[in-house]
Amino acid sequence: xxxxxxxxxxxxxxxxxxxxxxxxxxxxxxxxxxxxxxxxxxxxxxxxxxxxxxxxxxxxxxxxxxxxxxxxxxxxxxxxxxxxxxxxxxxxxxxxxxxxxxxxxxxxxxxxxxxxxxxxxxxxxxxxxxxxxxxxxxxxxxxxxxxxxxxxxxxxxxxxxxxxxxxxxxxxxxxxxxxxxxxxxxxxxxxxxxxxxxxxxxxxxxxxxxxxxxxxxxxxxxxxxxxxxxxxxxxxxxxxxxxxxxxxxxxx
Ligand code: SF4
Ligand code: SF4
Numbered sequence: 001x002x003x004x005x006x007x008x009x010x011x012x013x014x015x016x017x018x019x020x021x022x023x024x025x026x027x028x029x030x031x032x033x034x035x036x037x038x039x040x041x042x043x044x045x046x047x048x049x050x051x052x053x054x055x056x057x058x059x060x061x062x063x064x065x066x067x068x069x070x071x072x073x074x075x076x077x078x079x080x081x082x083x084x085x086x087x088x089x090x091x092x093x094x095x096x097x098x099x100x101x102x103x104x105x106x107x108x109x110x111x112x113x114x115x116x117x118x119x120x121x122x123x124x125x126x127x128x129x130x131x132x133x134x135x136x137x138x139x140x141x142x143x144x145x146x147x148x149x150x151x152x153x154x155x156x157x158x159x160x161x162x163x164x165x166x167x168x169x170x171x172x173x174x175x176x177x178x179x180x181x182x183x184x185x186x187x188x189x190x191x192x193x194x195x196x197x198x199x200x201x202x203x204x205x206x207x208x209x210x211x212x213x214x215x216x217x218x219x220x221x222x223x224x225x226x227x228x229x230x231x232x233x234x235x236x237x238x239x240x241x242x243x244x245x246x247x248x249x250x251x252x
Pocket of ligand 2: 201202203204205206207212216217218220236237238239240241
């Protein structure tokens with residue numbers, strides 16, 4: 001039964017992406033799974049912040065966690081690379097993909113409910129404390145525990161399809177066999193001690209090999225939001241996600 005359910009989850013996410021009629025183009029979605037009692041979820045209270053929720057906080061009957069990655073098409077990345085600021089297409093992709101993730105979560109919850117399975121999720125973004133900027137439910141850390149990738153020097157998750165895209169996740173009341181984690185580091189810096197393109201690409205100096213200054217980064221995101229005020233909320237930058245790990249795992 002669990003294999004069928006995993007296929008169903010992957011099919012629903014894929015279907016929602018195919019139904020998308022916005023400007024953003026995508027590559028094939030990735031889906032990963034973890035048990036709700038994975039000890040890593042408890043560790044997120046230390047790694048992310050004490051406010052970080054556990055799967056059982058979202059859903060008392062939680063048995064598994066599902067994460068999915070919607071990778072942007074190369075043209076979205078290329079437009080962002082070419083633009084000295086944040087490209088309009090990248091800003092639109094941020095907004096459209098957040099909406100798409102919400103639709104995918106709703107569709108998944110509906111399909112699972114028809115099978116008597118409960119599901120709960122957090123919105124794809126803006127689920128963080130506005131002062132500390134710490135997330136209550138960090139999709140990238142959840143996706144990491146679901147075996148979708150490894151963290152890069154830029155503090156984003158690098159999946160087999162790169163890091164340029166967005167993540168969503170749900171907690172469900174069914175047992176789903178876990179996804180095996182990657183067997184190697186996907187970031188060149190973490191694997192071989194070289195690259196660092198993301199640091200060079202950062203326009204604010206918020207990112208360095210020593211860490212990420214979240215407040216400095218977020219100030220820039222708010223500037224972008226103000227610049228694209230006609231689009232809606234788009235506090236996004238992601239220049240650091242346009243390097244060699246944008247569209248796949250970089251090889252040496
Ligand atoms: S740009 Fe290079 S150093 Fe930065 S996260 Fe990607 S692979 Fe790692
Ligand atoms: S999102 Fe932009 S400002 Fe923030 S670390 Fe990445 S490149 Fe720097």
